[in-house]
Amino acid sequence: MVQIENGNIAAVHYKGTLDDGTVFDTSEGRDPLKFTVGSGQVVEGFDKAVLGMSAGETKTVTIPAAKAYGEYDPNLTAEVPPEHIPEDLNPKAGEVLQVQTPDGHVFNALVVDVTEKGMVLDANHPLAGKALTFEITVVDIEM
Incomplete structure (x- = not known):
């Protein structure tokens, strides 16, 4: 066999x-x-x-x-201040956004939270x- x-x-x-x-x-x-x-x-x-x-x-x-x-990596989370959020973007917790790094790398990140202080993104695999x-x-x- x-x-x-x-x-x-x-x-x-x-x-x-x-x-x-x-x-x-x-x-x-x-x-x-x-x-x-x-x-x-x-x-x-x-x-x-x-x-x-x-x-x-x-x-x-x-x-x-x-x-x-x-393993879950807390270093793959980031707080994004309001001034770095595009004006035409209205992020909501639970959404997945495509994010581009300064060197052109594109990846998905989960919007964990949105407040007046900005948003928290998590790039860990779900x-x-x-x-x-x-x-x-x-x-x-x-x-």
Whole structure:
């Protein structure tokens, strides 16, 4: 029986949940996720979880934050004073904004709070600091 190795293309169905059981992502109702194992196309823990699995096999694995989207980094938050907020922008807490650094790098940041003192942005991935549990079913393996 063929088992997944680094460099194989794996096609999998998956369901990702948080510790409280909330589903944050699933392939249900969609085509299977296809990725080259070991290439960094998925989070490290997911890549390692499929190693050794065979077509038709299902397993559940919990991936610690460090092997998923990383630990939450308070250094990725910033207070933006009102004078640096474009006049035509009316930010609201919960919105995601595209932010550009002076060197041209563009990234998404969550608006955490808006007050008369400006706004607080958080550039951490929404799943940073969270352990992720995946139920993974291998559909196909391409060598």
